[in-house]
Amino acid sequence: DAGITQSPRHKVTETGTPVTLRCHQTENHRYMYWYRQDPGHGLRLIHYSYGVKDTDKGEVSDGYSVSRSKTEDFLLTLESATSSQTSVYFCAIRSTGEETQYFGPGTRLLVL
Amino acid sequence: AQSVTQLDSQVPVFEEAPVELRCNYSSSVSVYLFWYVQYPNQGLQLLLKYLSGSTLVESINGFEAEFNKSQTSFHLRKPSVHISDTAEYFCAVSDRFTGNQFYFGTGTSLTVIP
Numbered sequence: 001d002a003g004i005t006q007s008p009r010h011k012v013t014e015t016g017t018p019v020t021l022r023c024h025q026t027e028n029h030r031y032m033y034w035y036r037q038d039p040g041h042g043l044r045l046i047h048y049s050y051g052v053k054d055t056d057k058g059e060v061s062d063g064y065s066v067s068r069s070k071t072e073d074f075l076l077t078l079e080s081a082t083s084s085q086t087s088v089y090f091c092a093i094r095s096t097g098e099e100t101q102y103f104g105p106g107t108r109l110l111v112l
Numbered sequence: 113a114q115s116v117t118q119l120d121s122q123v124p125v126f127e128e129a130p131v132e133l134r135c136n137y138s139s140s141v142s143v144y145l146f147w148y149v150q151y152p153n154q155g156l157q158l159l160l161k162y163l164s165g166s167t168l169v170e171s172i173n174g175f176e177a178e179f180n181k182s183q184t185s186f187h188l189r190k191p192s193v194h195i196s197d198t199a200e201y202f203c204a205v206s207d208r209f210t211g212n213q214f215y216f217g218t219g220t221s222l223t224v225i226p
Contacts, residue, residue, distance in 0.1 A: 031212070042116075042202060042216040043156075050212065058213065059113075090155060092214075099144050099163055099206065101214055103155040 003027045004104035006091050012110045019078040021107050023091030025071075031094040032074040033101060034058075034066060036087040043090065049074055081111045114139050114205050118217035125193055126225050133188040133220045135177075135203030142208035145186040147177055150200040150219075159201070162186065173197075198224045 003026035013019050023032060031050055035043040035058075045058030047066040055066050063085060065077045078085055091104040115138040125131045137143065144163050148156040160171040167179040177188045186203060203217040 033214075035216075040218055042118075042218040043204075043214075044216070045213055048212060056212075100146065100158055100161060102158065103148075105155045 004091060004093055004102065006089075006104040006107050008107060009105065010108045012112065013081050014112050015082055016080050019081050019109065019111075021076045021089055021109070023074045023076070023104060025074075025093050027093075027095075028071055029093040029095045030071075031096075031101075032068065033092040033094070034064070034074065034076045035090045035092065036060065036085075037090060037106075038087050046076065046089075081109075083111050085109065086111045113213075114143070114207065114215040116203055116205055116215050116217040118201075118203055118220050120220050121218065122221045122223070124223045124225055127195055128192045130191050131189065131193050131197075131222065133201050133203075133222065135186045135188065135217055137184050137186070137203075137205045137215075139184070139207075144206045144208055145177075145179055146204040146206075146214070147171075147175070147186070147188050148202045148204060150202065152199075156202060159188075193222075193224045195224050195226060198222060 033048040034046040049068040092101040147159040162179045
């Protein structure tokens with residue numbers, strides 16, 4: 001257990017509504033990541049953060065934004081959700097000098 | 113960018129039989145290699161990793177993987193599987209020098225048949 005929680009764990013929303021997912025860590029890790037998991041695609045990186053207010057885009061960043069105003073929280077926002085964003089979203093953390101990423105329990109999002 | 117290929121999307125195997133899950137990656141630059149396991153409705157758990165040193169790495173529950181630089185492969189093996197090994201297995205690679213991005217394969221679903 002790397003001290004990572006994600007909220008909510010499940011969410012159903014409608015197309016066009018904004019959605020924010022939260023990743024919270026308790027162990028002061030520098031790096032945080034958001035992935036989405038889809039059948040046939042494995043996990044794909046959406047955005048990542050390398051410090052407070054320091055973020056960068058991943059492979060599938062279109063339609064998503066992130067914010068990190070404090071070390072322990074990394075927020076993923078879908079400004080206007082679409083059905084193609086129905087997925088399972090995972091947060092991960094990594095410490096400086098540690099090469100391994102550790103994953104949270106995931107958020108299952110359904111966009112109707 | 114790296115790409116990771118897991119050639120088998122589904123692998124059924126009888127209990128106590130050996131299994132190999134294949135993983136190949138695209139680039140020959142220095143990499144770190146990982147296998148993660150995902151049980152139903154759970155997050156990913158690290159199974160084993162290769163960072164440097166011995167090319168054969170082992171997990172605590174009997175899995176092993178061998179880094180083969182010439183073939184750009186990191187296949188996962190277990191000599192005798194158990195029912196509890198039924199899960200999804202993901203291979204991942206990161207660049208040794210940039211390190212920030214992990215690239216995942218599409219996963220292999222291992223089903224152990226009693």
